Amino acid sequence: MDNKRIALVTGANKGIGLEIARQLTEAGVTVIIGSRDAGRGEEAVTNLAAHGLAATCLQLDVTDETSIAAAAAAISAEHGRLDILVNNAGIFDFADAAPSSASIAAVRKVLETNFIGALAVTQAMLPLLRKSPAGRIVNVSSSLGSLSVNSDPSSPYFAQRYIGYNASKAALNMLTIQLTEELRDAGIVVNSVSPGFVKTDLTGYGVMTPEEGAMLPVQHALGGTDNGRFIEPGGYTPW
Ligand code: NDP
Numbered sequence: 001m002d003n004k005r006i007a008l009v010t011g012a013n014k015g016i017g018l019e020i021a022r023q024l025t026e027a028g029v030t031v032i033i034g035s036r037d038a039g040r041g042e043e044a045v046t047n048l049a050a051h052g053l054a055a056t057c058l059q060l061d062v063t064d065e066t067s068i069a070a071a072a073a074a075i076s077a078e079h080g081r082l083d084i085l086v087n088n089a090g091i092f093d094f095a096d097a098a099p100s101s102a103s104i105a106a107v108r109k110v111l112e113t114n115f116i117g118a119l120a121v122t123q124a125m126l127p128l129l130r131k132s133p134a135g136r137i138v139n140v141s142s143s144l145g146s147l148s149v150n151s152d153p154s155s156p157y158f159a160q161r162y163i164g165y166n167a168s169k170a171a172l173n174m175l176t177i178q179l180t181e182e183l184r185d186a187g188i189v190v191n192s193v194s195p196g197f198v199k200t201d202l203t204g205y206g207v208m209t210p211e212e213g214a215m216l217p218v219q220h221a222l223g224g225t226d227n228g229r230f231i232e233p234g235g236y237t238p239w
Contacts (some may be wrong), residue, residue, distance in 0.1 A: 004028060004029060004030045005028075005029045005030065005083040005084060006029070006030045006032070006075070006079045006081060006082050006083050006084070006132075007021075007024050007029045007030070007031050007032065007082075007083065007084035007085070007086065007221065008031075008032045008034055008058075008060075008071075008075065008082055008084070008085050008086070008125065009021045009024070009031060009032070009033060009034060009086040009088055010034040010060060010062055010086065010087055010088050010089035010117075010118075010121055011034065011035070011036070011062070011088045011089025011090060012031075012033040012034055012035065012041075012044065012057075012086075012088060013033060013035035013036075013037070013040040013041050013043065013044040013057075014040070014044070014200075014201065015198075015200035015201060015202060015210055016088060016140065016195050016198055016200060016210050016213045016214050016217070017033075017086070017088040017089065017140075018033075018044055018047075018210070019210040019211050019213065019214035020086055020088060020214045020217050020218055020221070021033050021044070021048070021055055022048055022051075022053060022055075022214075023211075023214050023215070023218040024084070024218055024221060024222070025048060025053040025054070025055050026053060027218070027222060029083075029084065029221075029222075030055075030056075030079070031055040031056070032055070032056050032057065032058055032075065033045060033055055033056070033057040033058070034057070034058055034060035034062075034071065034089065034121075035057055035058075035059065035060065036059070036060065036061035036062070036064075036067075036089070037059075038057070038059040041057030041058070041059065042057060044057060045057050058070075058071045058074055058075070059071070060121075062089045062113060062117030062118065062120065062121050063112050063113055063116070063117050065120060068120055068121055068124045069124060071124070072124040072125055072127075072128065075125070075128055076127075076128060079128075080128075080131065081128050081129075081131035081132050082125050082128035082129050082131075082132060082135070083129075083132040083133075083134065083135060083136065084135075084136050084137075084138070084221045084222075085121070085122065085125050085129060085135075085136070085137045085138070086137075086138045086140065086217060086221055087117075087118035087121060087122065087137065087138070087139045087140060087172070088138075088140040088217070089113065089114075089117055089118075089121075090113060090114045090140065090168075090202065091109065091110055091113045091114065091202070092110070092162070092165050092202050092203070093106040093109065093110055093164070093165075096110050096162050096163065096164035096165055097161070097162060097163070098161040098162075098163065099161070099163045102162070102163045102164060106164060107163060107164030107167075108164075109164075110162075110164035110165050110168050111164055111167065111168050111171070113168075114165070114168035114169065114171075114172060115167075115168045115171040115172050115175070118139060118172055118175060119175055122137065122175070122179065126183075129188055130186055130188070132188075133187075134187060134189075135183075135186070135187065135188035135189070136188065136189045136190075136220070136221055136222075136223075137176075137179065137183075137188065137189070137190040137191075138191055138193050138217050138220050138221045139172050139173075139175060139176050139190070139191070139192045139193070140193060140194075140195060140217055141169045141172050141173055141176070141192035141193060141194050141230065141237075142165075142166075142169045142194050143157050143194055143232060143237055144157055144160055144162065144165060144166045144169055145166055145167075145168070145169020145170040145171075145172060145173050145192075146170070146173075146230065146237050146238060146239060147170060147239060148237075148238035148239060149237065149238065150166060172192065173192045173230055173239060176190050176191060176192040176228065176230070177228060177239075180227055180228030181228070184227075189226075189227045190227065190228060191220050191226055191227065191228065191229050191230075191231055192229070192230040192231070192237075193216050193217045193220050193231050193232075194216075194230070194231065194232035194233070194237060195208070195213035195214065195216060195217060195233075196208045196212065196213050196216070196232065196233040198210055198212070198213030200213075208233075216231065216232070216233055
C-alpha cells in the first residue's frame, strides 16, 4: 500500500481547485486532479510538472454518474483507498439571480453541480475513504451559503441574492453536517471550508489570489481538530 496520502480534488484543472492540488502535492500528498474535460486535466498536470510537481488526473464530471463511477473504479484499481476528498467543483451563473427573477434552468444547473455533484462524488468515494486510516472530506463552501449571513442586514453579503448558488452552498453545508454524524464512528472528518473572496474565472474579481484562497481548504484537508464546522479565513462562519 502507498504510504503517501491519496487525495482527489474535483474541478482542479484551474482556479482554487488547481491551487489546492498544487499545495497538497507540495505537502507530499499523491494528488488526483479531477477535471470534467480530460484535456484540461492533462494541461494542469503538465503545468504542475513544469514546477517539479507530480500529480495525475482523471476525467471527472461531477454531474455525470458514469464519469464518477469510472473515476472511483480507477482510484480503487490504482490506490485501493482515498484519504482526502476535496469537493471543490462549482459553477456560478448570472442568470441565477434573486428568487423573483432567477432563471429556473440556471438554478437547476447550479444545484446539480454544486450540491448534487458533491453528494454523488462523496457517495461514490465513500467506500474508498472508509479504507483510509484517517479520511477527510473538505466541502468548498461560501459565506453566501450561510442562512445566518443571508438573514443579517448588517452582513456585507446580505444583498448578494443568487438563489441557486446560495442555496447550493447551504445544501452543501447540510451535507457536511449530516455526513459528519454519519461518518463519525468511521473516523472520517468532514468540514465546510470557505476559501474567502478569490479572483477566479468564477468571480471575475476578488480580494485574494487562488494561492491564498487554497490555503484554508488545504489546511483542513491535511489535518486539524475541527469536525463538522463551517470555517472561513479568520474563524468560523455561522451556519
Ligand atoms: P473556477 O471557475 O476557477 O473553477 C471551477 C472549477 O470547477 C473548474 O475546474 C471547472 O471546470 C470545475 N467544474 C465546473 N463544473 C464542473 C463539473 N460539472 N464537473 C467537474 N468540474 C466542474 O472557480 P473557483 O476556483 O472560484 O471555484 C472553486 C470553488 O470555490 C467553487 O465550488 C466555488 O463555489 C467556491 N468558492 C469560490 C469563491 C471565490 O471567491 N472564487 C468563494 C467561495 C467559494 P471547467 O474548467 O471545465 O469549467
